[in-house]
Amino acid sequence: MADVVVEQGRIARATGARKGSSLRNTLGRKSTVAFLLTLPLILLIALLVLYPAFFSLYLATLNKAMTKFVGLGNFTFLFKRETFWMVVKQSCIFAITAVIFKALIGFIVAHFVHNIPGKKQRKWRGMLLVPWVIPPAMSTLAWLWLFDPSYSAFNYTLSYFGVGPIPWLGETFWARFSVILVNVWYGAPFFLIMYLAALKSVPDQLYEAAAIDGANWWQKIWYVTLPMMRNIIAITTLFSLIVTFANFDIVRILTSGGPLDTTHLFATWAFQVGIQSSDIPLGACVSLFMVPILAVAAIFILRDVSKRGNEA
Amino acid sequence: MSRKKLTRRQFVAATAMSSAALITAPYVRGAYAAGKLSIGFWDHWVPGANQASTDLVNEWAAKEKVEVSIDYITSNNKKIELTAAAEAQAKSGHDILQMPSWWPHAYSENLEPLNDVMEPLIKQNGEVNGTVKYLAQSGGKWLAVPATPGSQIKGPCTRIDLMKKFANIDVQEMYPAGSPPKADNWTMDTFLKAAEACQKGGFPFGIGLGETTDSVDTAGAIFQSFGAELVNAKGDITIKTDQVRQAMEYYKKLIAFLPPDAPSWDDASNNKWLISGRGALIMNPPSAWAVAKRDAPQVAEQCWTHGFPAGPKGRFAPFLPYFWGVWSFGKNKEAAKSLLVHLSSPAAIEKFVAVSGGYDLPAYANLTKLKTWAEEGPPKGTLFHYPDPYRQQTLSIAASPAPPKIAQQIYFQATLTKMALRFARGETLEQSLAWAEGECEGFMRS
Numbered sequence: 037m038a039d040v041v042v043e044q045g046r047i048a049r050a051t052g053a054r055k056g057s058s059l060r061n062t063l064g065r066k067s068t069v070a071f072l073l074t075l076p077l078i079l080l081i082a083l084l085v086l087y088p089a090f091f092s093l094y095l096a097t098l099n100k101a102m103t104k105f106v107g108l109g110n111f112t113f114l115f116k117r118e119t120f121w122m123v124v125k126q127s128c129i130f131a132i133t134a135v136i137f138k139a140l141i142g143f144i145v146a147h148f149v150h151n152i153p154g155k156k157q158r159k160w161r162g163m164l165l166v167p168w169v170i171p172p173a174m175s176t177l178a179w180l181w182l183f184d185p186s187y188s189a190f191n192y193t194l195s196y197f198g199v200g201p202i203p204w205l206g207e208t209f210w211a212r213f214s215v216i217l218v219n220v221w222y223g224a225p226f227f228l229i230m231y232l233a234a235l236k237s238v239p240d241q242l243y244e245a246a247a248i249d250g251a252n253w254w255q256k257i258w259y260v261t262l263p264m265m266r267n268i269i270a271i272t273t274l275f276s277l278i279v280t281f282a283n284f285d286i287v288r289i290l291t292s293g294g295p296l297d298t299t300h301l302f303a304t305w306a307f308q309v310g311i312q313s314s315d316i317p318l319g320a321c322v323s324l325f326m327v328p329i330l331a332v333a334a335i336f337i338l339r340d341v342s343k344r345g346n347e348a
Numbered sequence: 349m350s351r352k353k354l355t356r357r358q359f360v361a362a363t364a365m366s367s368a369a370l371i372t373a374p375y376v377r378g379a380y381a382a383g384k385l386s387i388g389f390w391d392h393w394v395p396g397a398n399q400a401s402t403d404l405v406n407e408w409a410a411k412e413k414v415e416v417s418i419d420y421i422t423s424n425n426k427k428i429e430l431t432a433a434a435e436a437q438a439k440s441g442h443d444i445l446q447m448p449s450w451w452p453h454a455y456s457e458n459l460e461p462l463n464d465v466m467e468p469l470i471k472q473n474g475e476v477n478g479t480v481k482y483l484a485q486s487g488g489k490w491l492a493v494p495a496t497p498g499s500q501i502k503g504p505c506t507r508i509d510l511m512k513k514f515a516n517i518d519v520q521e522m523y524p525a526g527s528p529p530k531a532d533n534w535t536m537d538t539f540l541k542a543a544e545a546c547q548k549g550g551f552p553f554g555i556g557l558g559e560t561t562d563s564v565d566t567a568g569a570i571f572q573s574f575g576a577e578l579v580n581a582k583g584d585i586t587i588k589t590d591q592v593r594q595a596m597e598y599y600k601k602l603i604a605f606l607p608p609d610a611p612s613w614d615d616a617s618n619n620k621w622l623i624s625g626r627g628a629l630i631m632n633p634p635s636a637w638a639v640a641k642r643d644a645p646q647v648a649e650q651c652w653t654h655g656f657p658a659g660p661k662g663r664f665a666p667f668l669p670y671f672w673g674v675w676s677f678g679k680n681k682e683a684a685k686s687l688l689v690h691l692s693s694p695a696a697i698e699k700f701v702a703v704s705g706g707y708d709l710p711a712y713a714n715l716t717k718l719k720t721w722a723e724e725g726p727p728k729g730t731l732f733h734y735p736d737p738y739r740q741q742t743l744s745i746a747a748s749p750a751p752p753k754i755a756q757q758i759y760f761q762a763t764l765t766k767m768a769l770r771f772a773r774g775e776t777l778e779q780s781l782a783w784a785e786g787e788c789e790g791f792m793r794s
Contacts, residue, residue: 100753100793101457117790118783187620205612288425294559295611296766296773311429312760314454314753315793316437 095320102317110321119297120322123305127326129212130287130301131280134219135273138280141220142227142272149228150235161232168225176289179218183290208298211291215299218286223279227272234268235261267341274337278330302326384415385683388442390428390498390670391420392704393635400703401497401691408690414683423448423498435675443678444687446498449745450759452484452491452671453752459491460674465685466490469692474714477743479667483752492671493688494711496700499669500633501709501734501743502565504657507551508727509650510628514549515542523654525729526722528738531655531663536573539657540601546628547605554621554630555606556613557769559762563613565666566631567764568746570602571595573659578758578788579750587785591661596777599768611769623647631666634724634731638705641726649726653734655741665736667743669711706731713739757791 062068099106114120149160167175182189183204194200205211242260251259262269284303287293293300293308300308302322310319387405392398398420409416419442421428432451435441436458452459467490470476476494484492506519517538523529543553556563571577576595580586603610607621619636621627623644630636633653640648656665672691674684690696697710698718706720716735724731736743746764747755758764763784771780 113790113793118786184617184620187624201609203609203612206609207611211612291612292559292614294762295557296769297559307426308760311426311433313757313791314433314450315757316433318793 092320092324095317096324098317100315100317106317110317111325114318114321114325119300119305122297123300123302123322124325126212126299127281127301128329130216130219130283130299131277134216134223134280135276137216137220138223138227138276139269139273141224142231145224145228146231146235149232161229164228165225167222168229172222173285173289175222176218176286179214179221180290183214205291206295208295211295211299215287215290218290219280219283222286223276226276230268230272231265234265238264270337270341274334277333281326281330382412382414382683383680384417385409385444385680385687386442387416387418387687388421388428388431388445389418390446390495391422392497394638394704394707397497397700397703397708400699404691404696404699405687408687412683412686414680414687416687421446439675439677441675443674443680443684445673445675446495447492447671447673448498449483449668449670450752450756452673453486454756455673456486456491458676460676460678460681460684462490462493462674462685462688463488465493465688465692469493469689470712473692473694473697473710473712476711476713477667479743479745479748480669480711482748483669483745484671486752492673493692495670495672495691496697496708496710497670497704499709499711500667500707501736502562502569502631502633502666502668503653503655503734503736503741504629505622505632505634505637505651505653506629507622507627507647507650508652510546510549510551511542514551514628515545517542519652519654520727523652523733525732529655529733529740531658531740534655534657536570536598536657536659540598540605542629543602543605549628551626551628552605552607554613554618554627555602555610556615556618557603557606557610557765558613558617559765560613560615561668561759562615562618562632563610563765564746564759564762565668567599567768568748568759569656569664569666569744570599570659571746571764572664572742572744572748573656573661574598575659575661577749578747578763578784579754579791581749581751583751583754583792585785585788587781587788592781593777594660596768596771596780600772603768603772622651633709634705634707634734637730638707645726652727652730655733655736663741664744665741667709667745669709706734709735753794754788754791758788761787761791763787 095102096110097105097107099109145164149157149164152160181187188201188204190204191201194202203210204214238261242264243256246256246260281301282303283301284307287299287301287304288307291299293304297305302325306319306322309322310316389398389401392401402418405416405418408414421431428446428448429451431441432445432447432455435445436455439458447455480494484490484494508519511517511519522531522534546553555566571592574595575591576589577586578592586592607627618627618630618632619639622630622632622636623640625644625647637648637651637653640651656663672688674681674688678684694715697712697715698720700708701710701718701720706724710716716737716739718735721731721735721737722729745755745759747758749755750758767780767784770783771777775783
């Protein structure tokens with residue numbers, strides 16, 4: 037009996053020591069430290085992103101009075117609405133057009149800025165970033181005054197050239213043009229700064245080698261710059277696509293979705309349906325519809341990036 | 349250490365003595381004996397108007413020994429609607445919340461019935477108009493009390509000089525200050541002819557065709573004056589009717605005389621249109637005139653607020669009331685009700701009207717002839733007919749008489765202006781009606 041007790045004590049001590057050392061090992065591991073350090077952020081994201089996301093999923097399954105579970109009923113209802121499909125189409129037009137122009141302008145201006153020497157470059161960089169650092173609600177208000185039906189500064193200027201007045205926000209084409217223009221103005225500096233950083237990391241030797249091989253400027257861009265920037269272009273495009281799809285303030289301030297709903301995006305229409313028309317479940321449904329579209333885009337873009345990463 | 353033991357006899361004696369002392373002592377009320385009350389009011393755009401509300405609340409709070417806290421919530425970017433939605437979801441928030449027109453019905457399940465407040469108020473201040481009953485009553489239950497601050501009629505505000513010059517209409521003669529209107533000829537036909545004349549004269553009527561409330565309210569009153577209802581009181585879709593077709597034909601003709609960018613107008617655009625001197629008429633409460641008084645006095649001197657033109661089915665004017673609601677989850681409902689009675693007293697209402705320069709409108713029949721409206725100017729008497737003192741108009745809201753939860757969606761999705769604009773932009777009448785029918789079918793969700 038006594039032997040057994042001793043034996044058990046020994047076993048217990050050994051297990052305890054192992055436990056202690058394994059805890060020490062776990063805590064000592066880099067990944068654990070990293071996890072603990074990121075824990076506050078994870079908790080914050082869980083609270084401010086995951087909880088609302090799951091709550092909106094739950095809301096989307098309720099009836100209008102929020103008293104009954106209707107499953108996917110709200111989604112099937114939406115699929116039958118003409119306005120919903122118009123909003124899907126418009127959100128795609130808005131996001132894709134705006135991202136293409138932002139990327140193009142960012143790419144071109146980044147090259148210009150890259151070629152400006154030293155101190156001057158810093159000044160230009162600062163100035164070009166201004167649209168991006170002004171809160172969009174404020175800058176969009178300024179744009180609203182520029183497009184204003186009664187006091188439009190653009191129309192006033194155009195009148196000197198015998199042009200206009202242009203109904204900037206009153207006709208579908210011009211209204212879409214205006215909201216995209218403001219989004220491009222606001223978002224292009226982000227592309228500019230990302231591309232500028234990418235340009236700076238392209239080794240000069242590659243250009244020198246290309247020059248020796250007789251490459252012209254276009255060939256240098258096509259065969260050197262673009263391949264070197266591919267990953268950053270992909271990530272920036274994805275990031276911008278997500279933000280642009282979810283845009284709210286520009287359309288809300290400039291057109292409120294009009295004329296005839298032709299500038300509504302998912303977020304603005306969700307607000308109109310959910311908050312203004314007191315149909316919160318349907319509003320939640322509309323805003324959730326962005327998720328599959330963006331998820332598909334994210335899968336394609338990120339798969340491409342990781343494929344190239346593996347190749348490298 | 350010795351410890352004195354409390355005997356049963358001593359305990360009974362002590363209890364009896366303390367009970368006697370409590371009963372016979374005078375009742376001393378603490379400063380906030382009746383508890384706390386939290387209020388969310390609409391943030392008035394008129395400088396000083398919030399102070400009047402604060403003063404009235406403090407006056408009541410001092411008398412009733414209630415500790416009050418007031419938040420003034422702007423209606424810009426739907427902050428009040430967002431607050432109401434958040435509080436209804438969280439079942440927590442202010443005790444009293446001022447809410448725009450459609451919200452009492454939207455949150456009817458979360459609002460305390462206020463029949464015991466409204467019935468005496470109606471006896472005291474006179475009957476309320478049909479729109480107030482439509483928006484704040486459900487199954488005989490009063491969901492909210494009509495608030496004077498923010499409530500408004502969006503009737504015509506006309507430039508006296510331009511209307512006389514281009515349309516040969518003397519609005520001051522038609523709606524004389526201090527006496528009943530002589531507006532038998534002020535019909536939809538006259539209105540259309542005047543719109544055409546002013547447009548040709550270079551001063552088009554400033555009526556929006558956008559998706560915000562000013563545009564929708566005007567469309568609502570015009571549709572109602574033709575008897576056109578998209579959904580009737582029973583909840584049946586009644587779009588493909590002669591009345592709706594008639595209203596659409598009329599609107600199409602009117603749109604031809606409006607500014608080309610009217611489809612993009614918001615609620616500020618018509619104000620700017622009038623103040624900049626570019627238009628002969630807008631449909632608005634006297635806020636545009638009040639701003640013109642400050643920024644463009646020469647324009648303000650020529651403004652006259654008056655009644656809506658009459659259509660085949662009557663003279664309808666858009667009325668947009670605000671309400672004070674008491675949440676059923678509120679913590680001090682009795683104090684909230686007492687405050688609402690105080691804020692709806694004739695003296696309080698007179699104060700609200702005076703500090704807002706005549707903008708705020710009480711919903712009660714006995715309170716439409718206050719001296720502020722008779723005296724405001726220039727020109728003197730410009731607001732006399734604003735509160736419809738001779739009750740010549742039916743005060744209504746767009747999309748009524750559809751059941752409020754359906755009407756709210758017709759209203760905020762701007763179905764009326766959209767269908768009229770679609771028709772005016774080239775769709776056939778039947779296509780526009782079919783589109784509106786599809787929209788209304790979607791609004792039937794419960």
